[in-house]
Amino acid sequence: MDQAQGSAREPVIVGFLCAWCAYLAADAAGMARAGHTPSMRPIRVMCSGRVEPEFVLRALRDGADGVLIAGCHPGACHYVDGNLKALRRFALLQRLLDQFGVERERVQLVWVGAAEAAAFAAAVDRMAAQLRALGPLRWDERVLGGEGAGLDAGNAAVPEDASA
Amino acid sequence: MSARKPRLAMYWAASCGGCEVSLLNIGEKLAALGDAVELVFCPCLADFKLADVQALPDGAIDLCLFNGAVRNSENRQMAYLLRRKSALLVAYGSCAHEGCAPGLANLTTAAAIRETVYRGGPSTDNPAAVVPAEISQVPEGTLELPVLYDTVLTLDQVENVDYYLPGCPPESPRVAEAIGGLVAALAGGAPLPPRGSVLGALETIVCEECPRKRLSRRVERFHRVHEVAPDPKACLLEQGLVCLGVATRGGCGALCPRVAMGCRGCYGAPPGVEDQGGRMVAAIAALTAAGDPEAGGARLREQVDAAMATVVDPAGTFYGYSLAHSLLRRARVTRKAGGEEGRG
Ligand code: SF4
Ligand code: SF4
Numbered sequence: 001m002d003q004a005q006g007s008a009r010e011p012v013i014v015g016f017l018c019a020w021c022a023y024l025a026a027d028a029a030g031m032a033r034a035g036h037t038p039s040m041r042p043i044r045v046m047c048s049g050r051v052e053p054e055f056v057l058r059a060l061r062d063g064a065d066g067v068l069i070a071g072c073h074p075g076a077c078h079y080v081d082g083n084l085k086a087l088r089r090f091a092l093l094q095r096l097l098d099q100f101g102v103e104r105e106r107v108q109l110v111w112v113g114a115a116e117a118a119a120f121a122a123a124v125d126r127m128a129a130q131l132r133a134l135g136p137l138r139w140d141e142r143v144l145g146g147e148g149a150g151l152d153a154g155n156a157a158v159p160e161d162a163s164a
Numbered sequence: 165m166s167a168r169k170p171r172l173a174m175y176w177a178a179s180c181g182g183c184e185v186s187l188l189n190i191g192e193k194l195a196a197l198g199d200a201v202e203l204v205f206c207p208c209l210a211d212f213k214l215a216d217v218q219a220l221p222d223g224a225i226d227l228c229l230f231n232g233a234v235r236n237s238e239n240r241q242m243a244y245l246l247r248r249k250s251a252l253l254v255a256y257g258s259c260a261h262e263g264c265a266p267g268l269a270n271l272t273t274a275a276a277i278r279e280t281v282y283r284g285g286p287s288t289d290n291p292a293a294v295v296p297a298e299i300s301q302v303p304e305g306t307l308e309l310p311v312l313y314d315t316v317l318t319l320d321q322v323e324n325v326d327y328y329l330p331g332c333p334p335e336s337p338r339v340a341e342a343i344g345g346l347v348a349a350l351a352g353g354a355p356l357p358p359r360g361s362v363l364g365a366l367e368t369i370v371c372e373e374c375p376r377k378r379l380s381r382r383v384e385r386f387h388r389v390h391e392v393a394p395d396p397k398a399c400l401l402e403q404g405l406v407c408l409g410v411a412t413r414g415g416c417g418a419l420c421p422r423v424a425m426g427c428r429g430c431y432g433a434p435p436g437v438e439d440q441g442g443r444m445v446a447a448i449a450a451l452t453a454a455g456d457p458e459a460g461g462a463r464l465r466e467q468v469d470a471a472m473a474t475v476v477d478p479a480g481t482f483y484g485y486s487l488a489h490s491l492l493r494r495a496r497v498t499r500k501a502g503g504e505e506g507r508g
Pocket of ligand 1: 370371372374375376377378398399400401402407408409410418421426427
């Protein structure tokens, strides 16, 4: 049942899009019906450098199959180097997530110009295809709840009343 | 005001005994504390039995200091029992508060740990492959061991917790203030701190108590402690030595950075921070100068990635004390056919 549901469900991507480039590109892609999969839930942020690592962790924990962070090209950041800050965070976060068993395809950083609607749509489609191939993440249920990975049969057990 | 002395219990679940030592370490105040309470349960210090606790009416223990993480079914049952028998339950020390070192087991599984400890360890000599079983038949009858969990839990993940006392172990002067204060309030009928309070710690970060100078220097790479001799006055983090002071609640007096060891994070996340590791990723990134924006896409990514690769074992370092209480809480493990385990 889990498998059937997993393959039927489109992957959920939480997209943190910078207001100056990526969000405009996403908006234009939507207007042009550039066909990017409905997987992405866009969240507009003022700058990709504003995306706290905690936001990404929380999205993964609360049900996202992947997180996309999108900002302006290097040199084109509205706040000079917010996108470089985003890259530094992202590079370390990926190393951290490796240790948690989160595949690298699940958290991606892309740079898009405001006029690059088609390129942005293609990046989302590519990511959705990668996530479809990986299968659902569903951290809360499958990793913490133990479903799927078969972990924690013991954790789930209701304690015997030790005072009995 | 009641005529009897408050009843005190202290119990160790998955712990090392350091928390009991931190209580004994409050010096001459221990005598006063001993006089002020009736100790009803503390297996580390006195010969009480489980049956003694079971025989108490519910809520009969006024104050229970619970240290240690919940790592197996026995810990779980003791948490359940002591919650019911205690009016106030304190998560005492980092293990009960945020999982501490036992919580690092959440990067792997119980089966993998058993394999390493009993069979695969470099110094393990176990030709008959003897591994403890949860149930063993012996001539005298059946022996049972607690079930070792895959996921280490914190006390507040299994029972309601009234107060938290952070630290590995909590600093003894802070213990004296916090526990002494609770006992005095209980004995005198004075108001107690609001439920859920973090006691014996500050609302600010360790950096606020640290005498080292921060000069807003940025670094190209990070070093391990044995690789450099740090400047005695400057901030360790700004010298490329990982220090969790920026992501850790103060209260210890910055003991570790004072002696040139980066804070390991034992007092847990400060107020307003949900995830110590996430906060450290942001702090390290903000400090790193690597990456030439002129270099262009792929080259730029390589430069930044090479700098971040100098932070060895980010999960183990950033969550050394708080993994079990972090946003992700444990690593994802897939079971492959044939029972083999792998990450991801
Ligand atoms: S980062 Fe560490 S060394 Fe630097 S000021 Fe904070 S506690 Fe002190
Ligand atoms: S400096 Fe950090 S690791 Fe050291 S005692 Fe204080 S909180 Fe714990």
